[in-house]
Amino acid sequence: MARGGFPGMGGGNMQQMIKQAQKMQQNIQKLQEELEAREFEGSAGGGMVQVKANGKKELTQILIKPEAVDPEDVEMLQDMVLAAVNQVMRLVEETSEAEMAKLTGGRGFGF
Numbered sequence: 001m002a003r004g005g006f007p008g009m010g011g012g013n014m015q016q017m018i019k020q021a022q023k024m025q026q027n028i029q030k031l032q033e034e035l036e037a038r039e040f041e042g043s044a045g046g047g048m049v050q051v052k053a054n055g056k057k058e059l060t061q062i063l064i065k066p067e068a069v070d071p072e073d074v075e076m077l078q079d080m081v082l083a084a085v086n087q088v089m090r091l092v093e094e095t096s097e098a099e100m101a102k103l104t105g106g107r108g109f110g111f
Helices: 011-037 074-104
Strands: 039-044 049-054 059-064
Touching: 011 074, 039 074, 049 074, 059 074
Parallel strands: none
Antiparallel strands: 039 049, 049 059
16 A cells, blocks of 8 residues: 555645646636626517526616517517526526536536
8 A cells, every 4th residue: 555645546646636626626716707797698579678697697687679568468578578588597507507517528516
């Protein structure tokens, strides 16, 4: 058995692995901060309703074109707002997952 370690594992290898893990954790934290600062946009009704959100999944803006407002059909407007919100939330999630997968090589570290 190797002195002060695990069989077959030199101390240098373990330290290198720890350094790599720390570097990856720093990169993940930086990526998370960058994603949180990004702005994402979703729309519905051919752009009649536009929704913006940040990477923290917080809505930052909802734009509704006046011609989308029909007092006789409020349900359609509600559906467009809901569709735009769902679209932007999916975009935030998919982008975050894709960027994280690039960084971690597809391994889910739960950061």
